[in-house]
Amino acid sequence: MQEITLRTERRTQLVEITDEVRQALEGANGASAALVYVPHTTAGVTINERIDPALVDDFEDALQKIVDDGWQWRHEDQDGPNAPSHVRGSLIGPEVLVPLRNGELALGTYQGIFFCEFDGPRDRKVYLATLS
Numbered sequence: 001m002q003e004i005t006l007r008t009e010r011r012t013q014l015v016e017i018t019d020e021v022r023q024a025l026e027g028a029n030g031a032s033a034a035l036v037y038v039p040h041t042t043a044g045v046t047i048n049e050r051i052d053p054a055l056v057d058d059f060e061d062a063l064q065k066i067v068d069d070g071w072q073w074r075h076e077d078q079d080g081p082n083a084p085s086h087v088r089g090s091l092i093g094p095e096v097l098v099p100l101r102n103g104e105l106a107l108g109t110y111q112g113i114f115f116c117e118f119d120g121p122r123d124r125k126v127y128l129a130t131l132s
Contacts, residue, residue: 002128008120012064012088014056017045017126018112021098022105024128029103031130037095038126042085042119044092045126050112063088063118077119085119092116100130 002024006015017036025034038045049055066088073083096113099106107113115126 004126004128005123006115006126007123008115008117010117011085011120012060013117013120014046014059015115015117016050016056016112017115018050018105018107021113021126021128025100025103025105025130027103028100028130031100031103031132033100033131034098034105035095035129035131036098036113036126037129038115038124039094040089040124042082042089042117043124044089044094044116044118045096046092046114046116047096047098047107047111048114049110050114051110056114063091063116067091082119088118089116097131 004017004020004024008015021036036045048059067084069084073081075083115124
């Protein structure tokens with residue numbers, strides 16, 4: 001298993017990690033897929049378009065509107081209410097499975113892998129495992 005570490009800067013933030021995943025998977029010839037997994041309940045990972053930075057902003061805004069911070073949330077963490085972060089994390093999900101072709105990510109032309117932060121800023125981890 002490989003591990004990527006990152007530091008997020010905002011409460012809600014999408015961080016493209018495609019290049020970091022590629023680097024971590026170097027030498028994965030023979031594997032048929034890569035599992036990208038986030039071991040956090042207030043974060044997730046997704047695949048989406050990586051070409052237009054405005055889409056990342058739209059994505060962040062949409063998740064904040066879909067799961068509004070202003071609801072009457074009951075769950076509180078030691079840092080304050082973060083129930084919306086848990087709900088956003090569950091909606092996005094903690095993993096993606098990406099096929100590998102000759103040891104390379106078989107992503108579409110415009111696709112990228114994004115770490116999704118919902119309770120930042122924080123130090124975070126992403127785990128990578130290859131499947132045969």
